[in-house]
Amino acid sequence: MKKVGIAILGLGVVGSGTYKILTEHRDFYKQVHGIDFKVENVLERNRARALSLGVAAENIASNMAEICSNSEVDIVVEVMGGVEPAKSFVLAALNAGKSVVTSNKELFCKYSHELEKAAKKNNCGLFFEASCVGGVPVIRTLLDNLQGNKITSMIGIINGTTNYILTKMSDCGASYEKILEEAQSLGYAEADPTADVEGFDAAYKLSILSSLAFHTKIPFSKVYREGITAIDPCDIEYGKKLGYVMKLLAVGKNSDSGIEVRVHPAFVNSSHPLAAVNDSFNAVYVTGDSVGDIMLYGRGAGALPTGSAIVGDIIYCATHDNFNYSTFNNTADADPATKFLTNYESAYYLRLDVDDKAGVLSKVTSVLSKHGISVARVIQEKQNEGSGVSLILITHCTHEKNTDKAVQEINKNGGFAKVVSVIRVV
Ligand code: HSE
DSSP: OOOEEEEEEOOHHHHHHHHHHHHHTTHHHHHSSEEEEEEEEEEOHHHHHHHTTTOOOOBSSHHHHHTTTTOOEEEEEOOOOSSTHHHHHHHHHHHHEEHHHHHHOOHHHHHHHHHHHHHHHHTOEEOOGGSSSSOHHHHIIIIIIITSOEEEEEEEEEOOHHHHHHHHHHHOOOOOOHHHHHHHHHHHSOSSSSSTTTTTHHHHHHHHHHHHHHTHHHHHHHSSSSSTTTOOHHHHHHHTTEEEEEEEEEEEEEEEEEEEEEEEEEEETTSSSGOOOTEEEEEEEEETTTTTTEEEEOOOHHHHHHHHHHHHHHHHHHEEEEEESSSOOOOOOOOOOOOBOSSSSEEEEEEEEEEEEETHHHHHHHHHHTTTOOOOEEEEEEEESSSEEEEEEOOOSEEEEHHHHHHHHHHHOOSEEEEEEEEEEE
């Protein structure tokens, strides 16, 4: 029987899940694929953790060089996270002729050009399904199944932590800070939540996914990014009254005018399939010119869902003789011919603090109209304190720059109204 040796770098949540799947399903894979997948080595500083998982003491490597020189290891699984030492270890594995499976979105987003160059040079596979949206098979879907399409749009909820926080804020009306604290105590959010709540994690993933979808390099620096830390629960409530759900969206669009890639909070119509993606679940809604709309949905994180993506890559690697690399010129920077758009088109939710006096609404709409912005819906809500009211407007589609200018003008001319929230409606 064919034997494939695996080394796992890091036995944290994802590494442990991968180890568990590989060892518990070993006989099943022998039956189904006729291949014996054996974990030959792990690289883990915490020996007690490795031993408690059932790793034999002699299989715990002391360093990366030991794994590179182990001729029994065919595939190296990198699940350490962060750029270094993961990058050096992955390059060492590829240069030793071993294929690599990684879940590391930051590493892959920033350095896939270097990793892919080493993989090609050494005729090795480089697999990264687990780097984006955990157990949801979006990468292979883009790389294989959707190749027949020109993909025009990809809208995703691709960060579970922020989706959990926004769902809970919406369910109980509590502040961002309170829900974050709860999420941290339950282990859903990291002690340092910056990467998730400021949108970095989603931006790394969008950079990877949009490069694949649009067949051109989309560097991280081209992804516009806004997190969820400034979201006021009252906007979520007003949004609900208008039939919207607040989500942190990753949006990639490709048209004849250019490409736009952005991560930011947005209102989604409650009838859209993405509006039903709650808690820590993830989804990617892709539109292709042949297939139309499809949505991939599932768990974007966690030991077993992410382990599922990794083991899928291991099996694919072991059962394919030729490896696929990028369909585009994978360089550090974008192709100079790629045009990136920043003056995004969108409808907007605007919340203004105003005095409840005759003529205020007309003054607001006249500034909006001066900047070409037409209002689609208006509601007025009494504030808890004082004589003011909240005026909530939904605009028709307009350009980002028009909205920025109108908001600046209202806030500068002051007195009659102050714009306190501006949220895109997708
Ligand atoms: N921290 C990520 C999330 C999971 O909350 O979705 C790994 O990418």
